[in-house]
Amino acid sequence: MLNKIKRNPKIKWALIVLASLFTIFLLFFASIYFGAWGELPSPTELKELKQNRATEVLASNGELIGKFYVFDRQPITYKELPTHLINALVATEDARFFEHDGIDNRSLLRVFFKSILLQDESAGGGSTISLQLAKNIYGRKDYGPLGIVVNKFQEAIIAKRLEDVYSKEDIIRLYFNTVPFSDNTFGIESAAMKFFGKHTSEINLEEAAVLVGTLKASHSYNPRIFPERSRLRRDVVLEQMGKYEYLTEAEVKEAKQRELVLNYKNYSHDKGLAPYFRAQVRKDVSQILDTLKNKDGKKFNIYRDGLSVHTTLNYKMQTLAEEALKEHLKDLQKQHEAAWGTAAPWLTNQQIVKDALKKTSAWKRLEKEGKNDSQIMAELNNTKPIELFDYDKVETRNVSTKDSVAHYLKFLNAGMLALTPQTGAVQAWVGGIDFEYFQYDHVSQSKRQVGSTFKPFVYTAALENGIEPCEYFSAREVTYANGWTPSNSGSDEDDPHMNYNLKEALSKSMNTIAVKVLMETGIENVVNQAKAMGINSELPQVPSIALGTASLSLTELTEAYTPFVNEGKTSRAFYITKIEDGEGNILAEFKPEISKDRSISETNRKIMIEMMKATVNEGTATRLRTTYGLRNDIAGKTGTTQNNKDGWFVGITPNLLAVTWVGSDDHRIGFRNTYVGQGANSALPIFAKLMQKMNSESGFNEITQARFRPVSSEIKEMMDCDPEKRDGFFKRLFGGGDKDEPKKQEKEEKKKKKGFFKRLFGGKDKN
Structure with missing residues (x-):
C-alpha cells in the first residue's frame, strides 16, 4: 500500500496538502492557544472572575429606585x-x-x-x-x-x-x-x-x-x-x-x-423614579467612596463595584409626590401663560432670551469660532428639527435655537422636600418638573427669597423675647427711616385703625405687623433665633427681612422648621442610611443629626403650632380645607415674594414636614399677578394633592391620621383674647404709636454701633 502511494504522485501530493493543512491548522491553533493573537485568561484568572456590577439605590423598604452603571x-x-x-x-x-x-x-x-x-x-x-x-x-x-x-x-x-x-x-x-x-x-x-x-x-x-x-x-x-x-x-x-x-x-x-x-x-440616570434625588445621592456617595478603599487597597467605583446604597426615601410617597407636583404644575402653567398673554417676557424681553442663549453650548461653540453677537444671533435664528418638552407630549418641531430657548423660558419650575421632622429622614425629594429637560435641582442647588415663610421665625423670636401672644399691633402702614413703606396684600378697605394679636397677624400674613413685631423684638434677636433654628445662610439685618427678603435653599428652610414639631430641636435632612459592598459588608453608615439644645421653649413651640394651625383653618392657607377638603391636623405657612417672583408653602403635620416652592428659573420672570403667583395658589396645591393621595392609602395612616397634642389650659389662657381690636376714639383722632416706629429702627441701628467712650472704657454710649 505504501509503495502504491509512493508510485502515485496524485495521492502523494494529496497527502502532502492534507498534512500541510493539518500542520497549518495545528500551528494556527497553537498561536492562538499560546497568546500570539492576544493573551488568554488562565484558569486561575477565570476562578476569580469579576464583572462590572451596577450600584443599586434602594428605598427605605429595600425597593429599587435606580442604578449607577456603565x-x-x-x-x-x-x-x-x-x-x-x-x-x-x-x-x-x-x-x-x-x-x-x-x-x-x-x-x-x-x-x-x-x-x-x-x-x-x-x-x-x-x-x-x-x-x-x-x-x-x-x-x-x-x-x-x-x-x-x-x-x-x-x-x-x-x-x-x-x-x-x-x-x-x-x-x-x-x-x-x-x-x-x-x-x-x-x-x-x-x-x-x-x-x-x-x-x-x-x-x-x-x-x-x-x-x-x-x-x-x-x-x-x-x-x-x-x-x-x-x-x-x-x-x-x-x-x-x-x-x-x-x-x-x-x-x-x-x-x-x-x-x-x-x-x-x-x-x-435621566428617567425613572426620583432622578433629582438619585443625582444628589450619586454626588454624595462618590465623595464618600473617595475616603474608602477596598481589600486590595484600591478605591471603590460607584459604576462598577455593585454597591448597595440604602436610603430613607419612601418609594410610594415619592411616587405620589412626583404625581402631585406634575399634576398641579401642568394646570398652573396654563394659568401662567394665559395671565401673561402676548406680553410674556419670554416673547417680548429680548435681553432675557439673549442671556439664556449665551448659556447654551451652541452659542459658546460659535463664540469660540470667533463670531460676534450679531453673527451668532443670525445663525441661531436658523430653523432645524428640535425636540421640545411639554406636559402633554414631547415632540420634534422645526424651530430655531432661539425659539427653543424662549420655549423653555416660559416654564415654571418647582421643588418639594418632605421629611420626618423628628429625625430629618427624607421621605420625598422632587427637584423639578422633568429631570431630562430641567436638570437644575431646586431642592439642593437653588436659593430663592423665602417671602412670608420667614415670618414664623420673627414671631418665635418675639415670643422668646417676652412679647405675649395677645399683644396687639396696628395694621397701619409706616414709613421707616430708609424710606421703605411695607404694605399688606389684602383689601384696600382694611381698617387702618384695627389692631391684631400675633396669631391673627401671622395667620393673615400681615406684612405691616410682621415688620413691627421684628422691630419690637430686635433685628439681631430675630436673626439669632433663625440661626439657632437651623438657618446657616447670611441673613441681612434690615427691616425687610421680616418679609422674607433673605435667600435660602429649600433644604435649609425645611430644616429650620423642624424645631416646631421636634421638641424645639433642629433635625438636619439626611437620606443615606448605609452603603454596602457587593458581598453585603457595610462600608459606611449614617445616623440622624439632631441638635442637642432646644431653640424654642416648649410653651412657645406649642403656641407657634397653634398660630400656624390658624393659618390653615382661617388664614391664608384655608384652601387646604375649602378647595381640597383636607381634614388632617395641619399647620402651615404660605409665602409670596416681591413682585410675585416665588411662591412657597410649608405644610406641617405631627409626623411629616413638607416644603414646596414654585417659580421661574430666571429670576426676572415672575407671575403676572398675585392671584396666580401667591403661595396659596402656586405652591400650596402641591402639598394639598400629595395629602389627598396619601389619605387614600392606608399605608400612610401613621402620618395622615396623626394628631397634634392638645395644648394645656395655661397655653389656652395665654391665647384667649380677641383676634383684633379697634383703636379708641382719641387714638383714631390724634394717632400715635406707629409714629414711633422709625425711632425704634434708629435705636436698633445705634445698638450696633459702639460710642467712643464705650470702645475706650467699656461703659454706656453717650449717644
Whole structure:
C-alpha cells in the first residue's frame, strides 16, 4: 500500500496538502492557544472572575429606585434562577449543554473550514452556552480577514477552561449574569426588573421565554419596541421547550395563547423614579467612596463595584409626590401663560432670551469660532428639527435655537422636600418638573427669597423675647427711616385703625405687623433665633427681612422648621442610611443629626403650632380645607415674594414636614399677578394633592391620621383674647404709636454701633 502511494504522485501530493493543512491548522491553533493573537485568561484568572456590577439605590423598604452603571448588570445566584428559565435557555441555545464539555467539536470544525475555505462569515453553528459565555465576558476583537476564526478558537479555549473550573450550574449562573439583553441591559436580573418589574425568581414561564427569545437578536426582538415580533419569538422558545420535553404539548399551547404583558421600568440616570434625588445621592456617595478603599487597597467605583446604597426615601410617597407636583404644575402653567398673554417676557424681553442663549453650548461653540453677537444671533435664528418638552407630549418641531430657548423660558419650575421632622429622614425629594429637560435641582442647588415663610421665625423670636401672644399691633402702614413703606396684600378697605394679636397677624400674613413685631423684638434677636433654628445662610439685618427678603435653599428652610414639631430641636435632612459592598459588608453608615439644645421653649413651640394651625383653618392657607377638603391636623405657612417672583408653602403635620416652592428659573420672570403667583395658589396645591393621595392609602395612616397634642389650659389662657381690636376714639383722632416706629429702627441701628467712650472704657454710649 505504501509503495502504491509512493508510485502515485496524485495521492502523494494529496497527502502532502492534507498534512500541510493539518500542520497549518495545528500551528494556527497553537498561536492562538499560546497568546500570539492576544493573551488568554488562565484558569486561575477565570476562578476569580469579576464583572462590572451596577450600584443599586434602594428605598427605605429595600425597593429599587435606580442604578449607577456603565453596563446595566446585577448578578444573582443560581438558586434565584427559575427552572423554567434554565430549561428555556438550554432548549433554545444548547440542547446538549449538560452532556458536552463546552465544545461541539464537529460544529467547530465546520465553522473552521467554512470560514477559511469558503470565507462564509455566517457559518454559525457550534455555539454552546459555554462558548457564548466566553464571548459575553471577553468580547471579540478585530483580527482582519481571520478575525472570526481567531475569535471562535479563543472562545473555544476559554470555554474549555471554564468547564474545567466551573460546574454546569455555575456556567448557567455566569451566563445569565453576563448575557446582553435589549435596551443596553446586561444580566437576567436587570432585564427582569426592567421589562417586567420583577426579580428573576418571580418571572413566569412566558416572561422567561420572552427574555430568552431576545438573545438571538436583542434589538430585533426587543419586546418594548417590537412586541408582536417578540411574541412570535417567545412562541418559538416555547416550542423548543416542548420539542425537548421540558413542556407538554398542552402546556406549550396554553402558554402561547397568553398575551405579552410588560411592566417596563427604565432605570437610566435621566428617567425613572426620583432622578433629582438619585443625582444628589450619586454626588454624595462618590465623595464618600473617595475616603474608602477596598481589600486590595484600591478605591471603590460607584459604576462598577455593585454597591448597595440604602436610603430613607419612601418609594410610594415619592411616587405620589412626583404625581402631585406634575399634576398641579401642568394646570398652573396654563394659568401662567394665559395671565401673561402676548406680553410674556419670554416673547417680548429680548435681553432675557439673549442671556439664556449665551448659556447654551451652541452659542459658546460659535463664540469660540470667533463670531460676534450679531453673527451668532443670525445663525441661531436658523430653523432645524428640535425636540421640545411639554406636559402633554414631547415632540420634534422645526424651530430655531432661539425659539427653543424662549420655549423653555416660559416654564415654571418647582421643588418639594418632605421629611420626618423628628429625625430629618427624607421621605420625598422632587427637584423639578422633568429631570431630562430641567436638570437644575431646586431642592439642593437653588436659593430663592423665602417671602412670608420667614415670618414664623420673627414671631418665635418675639415670643422668646417676652412679647405675649395677645399683644396687639396696628395694621397701619409706616414709613421707616430708609424710606421703605411695607404694605399688606389684602383689601384696600382694611381698617387702618384695627389692631391684631400675633396669631391673627401671622395667620393673615400681615406684612405691616410682621415688620413691627421684628422691630419690637430686635433685628439681631430675630436673626439669632433663625440661626439657632437651623438657618446657616447670611441673613441681612434690615427691616425687610421680616418679609422674607433673605435667600435660602429649600433644604435649609425645611430644616429650620423642624424645631416646631421636634421638641424645639433642629433635625438636619439626611437620606443615606448605609452603603454596602457587593458581598453585603457595610462600608459606611449614617445616623440622624439632631441638635442637642432646644431653640424654642416648649410653651412657645406649642403656641407657634397653634398660630400656624390658624393659618390653615382661617388664614391664608384655608384652601387646604375649602378647595381640597383636607381634614388632617395641619399647620402651615404660605409665602409670596416681591413682585410675585416665588411662591412657597410649608405644610406641617405631627409626623411629616413638607416644603414646596414654585417659580421661574430666571429670576426676572415672575407671575403676572398675585392671584396666580401667591403661595396659596402656586405652591400650596402641591402639598394639598400629595395629602389627598396619601389619605387614600392606608399605608400612610401613621402620618395622615396623626394628631397634634392638645395644648394645656395655661397655653389656652395665654391665647384667649380677641383676634383684633379697634383703636379708641382719641387714638383714631390724634394717632400715635406707629409714629414711633422709625425711632425704634434708629435705636436698633445705634445698638450696633459702639460710642467712643464705650470702645475706650467699656461703659454706656453717650449717644
